[in-house]
Amino acid sequence: MGTTEIYLIALTIILAAPYLVWRLLRTEHWAPLVVVQIIGGILLGPGVLGHAAPDFHALVFNPQVMTALNGVAWWAVMMFVFVVGVELDLSDAWKHSGETTLTAACALLTPLAFGALAAALLLRSPGWIGPEGSYPQAVLGVGMACAVTALPILVLLMEKLGIFREPLGQRLLRYASLDDIAIWGVLALILVDWERVGRQGLFLAAFAVASFAVRALFRRLGEQDRWYVALIWLALVGFAADWSGLHFMVGAFLAGVVLDASWFSREKLDLFREFLLLTVMPVFFLSTGLRTNWGMGGAMVIGAAILFLVASVVGKLAGIHLAGKLLGWKKGEASVIGWMLQTKALIMIIFVNVLLDKKIVTPETFTALLLMAVMSTMLTVPIVKPRLARLAHGD
Numbered sequence: 001m002g003t004t005e006i007y008l009i010a011l012t013i014i015l016a017a018p019y020l021v022w023r024l025l026r027t028e029h030w031a032p033l034v035v036v037q038i039i040g041g042i043l044l045g046p047g048v049l050g051h052a053a054p055d056f057h058a059l060v061f062n063p064q065v066m067t068a069l070n071g072v073a074w075w076a077v078m079m080f081v082f083v084v085g086v087e088l089d090l091s092d093a094w095k096h097s098g099e100t101t102l103t104a105a106c107a108l109l110t111p112l113a114f115g116a117l118a119a120a121l122l123l124r125s126p127g128w129i130g131p132e133g134s135y136p137q138a139v140l141g142v143g144m145a146c147a148v149t150a151l152p153i154l155v156l157l158m159e160k161l162g163i164f165r166e167p168l169g170q171r172l173l174r175y176a177s178l179d180d181i182a183i184w185g186v187l188a189l190i191l192v193d194w195e196r197v198g199r200q201g202l203f204l205a206a207f208a209v210a211s212f213a214v215r216a217l218f219r220r221l222g223e224q225d226r227w228y229v230a231l232i233w234l235a236l237v238g239f240a241a242d243w244s245g246l247h248f249m250v251g252a253f254l255a256g257v258v259l260d261a262s263w264f265s266r267e268k269l270d271l272f273r274e275f276l277l278l279t280v281m282p283v284f285f286l287s288t289g290l291r292t293n294w295g296m297g298g299a300m301v302i303g304a305a306i307l308f309l310v311a312s313v314v315g316k317l318a319g320i321h322l323a324g325k326l327l328g329w330k331k332g333e334a335s336v337i338g339w340m341l342q343t344k345a346l347i348m349i350i351f352v353n354v355l356l357d358k359k360i361v362t363p364e365t366f367t368a369l370l371l372m373a374v375m376s377t378m379l380t381v382p383i384v385k386p387r388l389a390r391l392a393h394g395d
Helices: 003-024 033-043 054-060 063-087 090-095 097-122 135-147 151-161 167-190 197-220 223-244 248-257 266-279 281-289 298-327 333-341 346-357 363-392
Strands: none
Touching: 003 033, 003 054, 003 063, 003 281, 033 281, 033 363, 063 151, 063 223, 063 248, 063 266, 063 281, 063 346, 097 135, 097 167, 097 298, 097 333, 135 167, 135 298, 135 346, 135 363, 151 167, 151 333, 151 346, 151 363, 167 248, 167 333, 167 346, 197 223, 223 248, 248 346, 266 281, 281 346, 298 333, 298 363, 333 363, 346 363
């Protein structure tokens, strides 16, 4: 068979296997389709399928096929991060600036400290820090991964729980939106390359000037033209950010965050995000799974994942309960908000993909963090649903 046929076989597996598991086993309550797709990527990777059926794995996921799949994955995740940036509503956070800032700070800094402490202990052993990473970079990167909230998955779970349009849901969006900006800011700080700092400074200065021009242009365009120009803008900023050493994902987020969501209809933004999740993001999940590595042994990697999970959940709940006491929230709110905000999945996976790309962490660390993200997201709905019911009844 030629590369085209094998590519289409790989694509069929990527799209069909997770869907069939999700639909036939009815996993939606504890594992939404996106989580099943991430797990599917891990199972199709070298550590599981590659070990069980090495010849089949080598045939289907050969270098030529992986090159084609990676091209789709890069563009898919760029568009997804771009939409996340566009949809951040900072005006709502500004209206409730005091409460939002305090809660977002507690929700970010406490799990960051817990995660960094866990990383500081684990990363003293060899095999966890990448060849291009320093100890402080890796510790900060892992700590930030433990602090991340996956805003797109948070929206999906809130819709499932019926609180997206409720006051509680809007509060969650405010807290997560503010932390999302901090996540990319910390990533840019981690990636600062003092040998290329001139390029990075030039990129940021040029981006600031270009943003004013692009915003002025968008005010004059109709919505149809805005979508075309937005994709061109995304590709250019992604290229410039990667050229400067900041990574194209940072550029994708910046390209979106400077545009106003009001310039695009809410219906089309929702459809575009759903289209990405349905058609091309599964390829990104597969490519992520293929990067997992169990070289240190499964027990060590799983142990690290559990350590990071505990640090992440305990840190997030502690931070949110602190905010709840300071702000006088009613009983039960802090628990619901804390468990919702500990959801990881997409954004954390994108974040640690960048750390792996830049060789700040090793594939083993990446695998442990990926497993932590999956476990974190699978905990959310089963734990929150009964707590939400008690909160609604005032128990």
